[in-house]
Amino acid sequence: MVKYLARRIFYLILTMFLIASVTFFLMKLMPGTPLNNQAKLTASQIHTIYQQYGLDKPLWQQYVTYIVNAVQGNFGTSFQFSNQAVSYLIGSRIGPSAIIGAQGMILGVILGICTGSLSAIRKNTWVDGTANIISILGLSIPSFVFAILLQYYFGLKLQLFPVAGWGGFASTILPTIALAASPFATTSRFVRTEMVDVMGSDYIELARAKGLSRFGIVFHHALRNSLIPLVTVIGPLAVGIMTGSMVVENIFSIPGIGEQFVKSILVNDYPTIMGVTLLYSGLLCLVLLITDIVYGIIDPRIRLSGKGE
Amino acid sequence: MDEKIKLPEDAFQPVGKDDKLDDEKIAAPSRTFLQDAWHRLKENKAAFISMWILIIIALFAFTSPITAPNPNSANPDYANLPPKIPGVNINGFNGTSIQGGQRVDQYKANNVPESKHFILGTDYLGRSLGQRILHGTMISLLIGLFATLIDLLIGVGYGIISAWKGGVVDLVMQRIIEIMQSIPNIVIMVLLLLVIKGGILPIILAIAINEWTTMARLTRAQTLQLKSQEYVLAAQTLGESSGKIAMKHLLPNLSSVIIIQTMFTIPAAIFFEAFLSYIGIGIQAPIASLGTLINDGQRNFQFLPFQMWYPAIVLAIIMIAFNILADGLRDAFDPRTSRH
């Protein structure tokens, strides 16, 4: 276990280092600068500004500085907001993203488990069919279309929820639903497959033969065993939430990371782009690591060892 | 007691030379693996219909250079006209829309000649939305297909090599995949597109780069299984080259995994393209894809809802059809998972 952990953490660090390096050099290929009024500035002014951002040094030196600073949690100064540290920027925006992200994930997964197991129990009936279509729709409608429809009909036409903005639980409802669509669809399909598998296995037959109630079988045996592998898709689900948040936060004007990332792309705020990239990658690496460990703990068939597969 | 077992004369009959032994006869017609899968697919109504829908959409899309030759010809005088189907007088299809609280015949208001009508309306530059959707579907499908193709080439090659070589090579290659998979692909895609901006090719590459790892993993797992099969061992013993074994023995047996994964990758690629369009780094104008069309349409959803609805519906149909077909194919290729 310790050996396994050590190996995984080593790879995590290696991954983060690679991502930081690749991002750094990719961004250096881009022509953007922190200057907005370049034409009107004298050479010495430009030099001063470059100095403030450390852009006057040779590339390798900038690279080393960047990596060293990044290790200490300092991602430089934003091009878009003057004198604003990227780490501060990210820090001040992580809250709303975390809230709607977590809510969306929980809502999506719970709904997905319900729909998925329901459709497995009632396999090949109209319940199964309907659930299947709903979950395929969840995979088939782009999140921005879904978010716009939610906003227009539930926010503006029916006036049930706030149209957009941030403040209070009410304002998180529509974004949460919009974000939940993708994890819902994935979970529902995943749980159905697993559950159908489990329902056909011998111990369920045995339980049935012993005369256990249908309810008892489903909840004590089938559901429990089909949910364990669900842990493995948490990583992809997290990626889905990240992707979705860029769109959903933009449409609902939520001061989160995704909204900032899209804006940074549009205004070429490279330090922020790099910072957010590292944050996203770090988060994903952590999620993957944790799910692996959790999986090892809850499923006795899997043993974590120092070796690979 | 001299007792003999008396057998009747006709207890045994000689087997004639021409008589056929048919107790080993296979009742069902003999079919190859692929034929068998095809048969099972045909039984799955939803998947079979989906397949035909996709074929029809693809036909419409890929003939669009002939049937809809001018997706980019702008005529600002006809901008934002609602759909009009001659003879149909239902709101939404009769060329009227609500402007400033009143229903206005936009075709009259913009002095469009009687004979001119746009079945699916026009966009902000007066381009026929119908033509643009056909064209956009083609571009979206092309992106999906080519991204998947690249994905296949890299993923399958990578997976086979990794599993075949084994040892240190496998270890290193697997670590690389592990690292690739812990990068949020959307972020990498965005970064790549920031650097190489614009055209169809960069988008295809960006999408492919992020999708191949799944393919590689699946191929590797399957290859590992095949590698220990007797016929592969036999081929090896007989001195067949690795390349030949891969082509003749591995690939055919990998085909089901590859086909299923392909069916999941194509819609994913189309979907990513739509997402990129929303962020503003998708295909550059004036080329249209379903993603850019939906994105252009969503801006005026409040008053020109058709501009978002039509391309969105086409996209949704394609996505649903691919997903159902992929499910169907998985069941068809692997009967064990589908029928207990």
Next chain:
Amino acid sequence: MKFKTVGKLGAVALASTFILAACGSNNSAKKNSVNFRESAEIATMDQSKVTDVVGLTQLGNTEEGLYRIGKDNKIENALATDTKVSDGGKEYTFNIRKGAKWSNGETVTAKDFVFGWQRTVNPKTASQYAYLFSGIKNADKIAANKANYKTLGVKADGDNKLVVTLDRPVPYFKLLMGFPIFFPQNEKAVDKYGSSYGTTSAKTVYNGPFKQEGWKGSNLSWKLVKNPDFWNKSSVKTDTINYQVVKDAGTALNMYNSKKLDQNTLTGDQVKQYKNDKNFVKYLNSSTFYLEFNEKKDKYFKNQKIRQALSLAINRDQFTKKVLADGSEPATGLTSAGLAKDPKTGTDFAKEVNVPEASKYDLAQAKKLMAEGLKEEGMKSLNFQLMSDDTTGAKQSTEYIQSAWEKIPNVKVSLSNIPFKNRLANSQNGKFDAVITAWGADFSDPISFLQLFTTGNSLNNGKWKSAEFDQLIKDAGDKDANNPEKRWNDMLKAERILLKEQAISPLYQQAQSMLRNQNIKGIVYNSAGLNFDYSHMTVK
């Protein structure tokens, strides 16, 4: 001279925070509050660092300078109580109002101006607006690092007298004083917060009509509240302005329609729907969009006929009404309409220039001129790239112009839509064939536009040259600087030369169209400089 992104119009947009509306109590209790929208975040509240329109609008309403620019560019005393101009327009003496206070309790004095100005021109501060100080004694030398920033021609004579010395007469000097860059700064606060001054509401001090609250550096909502220490607080009729940043235009319109916003800037298609609405208002900005042709890179663009042909092929009427459809109007020249009036007759500069052929639509003539031009150049066909920003508006513009140009036989145009900063960099490095450039004036004087096209100006991207034009601009700056009529005529002649030679092809003048509740009145709008002044705004 601030750059504007093509279609950045949204950036000037204003809106409200729905949060407070959602809380309800605040909204009904305070009738004097409004909800505005911005479509971008505040980049900074530091006068020496600001470059963005949002930040400038915030500063203009929370800080006070020597003057406020009233309706129609009328100069009104603010912190200055009276002004004396001497030495042939090269020395200004301002008497500073007594009793004005900063929000940290300090008194506003003449020294605050000296401190603020010196800080802005100090090369170490790297203010991207420092060039506006050019003309004030030693400003250019300081910018070039050839003089200490303390030698800037500004002195405090006691607490209540400010003396400014200029290198040369600057005819628009008073207008500049209404721009937030020239407002005073409180030394104590700037020293206290150091480089984080102006990065949040709490780390900024105010001496203007409003104080800002709730801006934490990058968040999407904040508010302006009436400043109880403002010297002229009785004139401020609004208690609270709530701001909400909404980037998505569709979302913003939904919020306006569900009454969470009192004012919302519209996009083109939205304008079409709402142009007859009783709440519809439109402002013409002082920014002109025009085409530049790279005469240095592409020799064929040196041919006037080719430039004219391309210009004639564009139907600006159709372009603004049908494509942009955001209320923008066809531009007839470089200088925007409504910017400045003839000192003698009161006629608008843009109108008086009157060179109709520079912005006419005549496709037949375009085809003829193109054929002639190509023949003169010995070319069979023309194949070049049109560059612009990658915003929605810019993409629509390039697509339209592409289709217009390709109606001329043998002309092929490809498009390049790139981010704003890249477009600027490529323009200045001459890496383009044709480009759509936007220029917005910082002060209401035609020279703000015209000086761009002098030989050697780094923003003369097309490298068009005219000795006569250069001479006229030079005269307007020195020989005729103190003679408004002569100077006016110099500028008129210069722009006529520019247009007759089709050095540029004017496209349109940007408008900002918005929906605003009719109970909001008294917003002062000026097309140049500080756009929106809310200090006299009333809410019924």
